[in-house]
Amino acid sequence: LGSFTHKLWGPRGPGVAAAVLVLINVLFAWKWLPESRTAHSAQPNGPAAARPSEPWKVAVLNVARPLWNVIRHPSRPVSEVIWVYGIGMLALNALIAVLSLYLQRRFGLNEDTVGPVYFVFSAVGVVMRTWPVGWINERLGEVRTMRLGAVLLGIGLLLMPLPTTQLAFIFCLALAPIGTALLFPATTALVSHRTDRNEYGVQMGAQQTLRGIMAILGPMGATVAFQYLGPGIPFYLAAGVVALAAVVAWNVTEARPAATTTA
DSSP: HHHHHHHTTTTTHHHHHHHHHHHHHHHHHHHHHOOEEEEEEHHHTSSSSOOOOOOOHHHHHHHHHHHHHHHTTTTTTHHHHHHHHHHHHHHHHHHHHHHHHHHHHHOOOOOTSSSSHHHHHHHHHHHHHHHHHHHHHHHHHHHHHHHHHHHHHHHHHHHHOOOOSHHHHHHHHHHHHHHHHHHHHHHHHHHHBBOOGGHHHHHHHHHHHHHHHHHHHHHHHHHHHHHHTTTHHHHHHHHHHHHHEEEHHHTTTTOOOOOOOOO
């Protein structure tokens, strides 16, 4: 979509298209996503009442507090899984930040010709989530699916600087969306299993806040490495980051521990 809109409208095209997609997403969330945090009903079997609105400072603290707990207590069952997710996102964002730069340097692709590579990258992820992820998860369980995703993502990143043809590169690149399709849904599911049902929104907020931090750090580190250390170095560094995520993932147990609250 980015390359297509660039051809139509120039440099403004991708930004306008992205803004439209974000607005559609906001409208969807506004209409169909309910609030997960609800106040308990006064009656034992009565419906849960909607939580009252909170000042923005309180809302920020409600996200910052569980994120701080993740940082302060990294060995808690829910924290372990959130860290696997966050470290994996650090590597993925590093990859995305330098992918087009690498393709331009190595294969001569530009903003009008790089689109098919990103299409393959996204299409593989979509296809994986339609059926294979569920099939694999049913047979391996969420923890082993998470571990397999980390391994495949790491192998893909490690191999990407090696191919000398676009076709071989795309084959290695495809391992990344396969790995992320196994890794990230499994980690999110494991976070929900380790969280009290009334705290889903809070823990997911902490997880996504960590993701946002990694989305800043990953591109910054990857582009610096690309510029000063060489085009292939960001991929090796990202593979090392994923190896760290895999080590943490191997410490996560299959059993579902007692739900974690934000206290």
